[in-house]
């Protein structure tokens with residue numbers, strides 16, 4: 165192994181430690197879990213896209229509603245709300261994914 169390729173590998177390992185899958189999962193796990201619980205409390209268990217008996221149309225309506233709240237946060241320049249609203253979009257999409 166050349167010195168250059170060794171440097172490239174160690175740089176790749178360093179970046180993987182910073183941005184690798186496990187790091188990202190650890191970073192996102194708690195906010196996503198918190199938001200799932202918030203959604204269940206707010207809407208009631210079984211009334212999130214995770215419910216396999218809910219129609220796809222209803223799941224899409226929930227997801228689009230959350231996307232609309234992202235647009236609203238941008239429109240009103242509520243940057244503080246933007247992060248929460250984007251998290252809610254991700255959460256609803258993941259719950260839908262989980263139901264499939």
Ligand SMILES: [Mg+2]
Nearest residue numbers: 230233249252
């Ligand atoms: Mg929202």
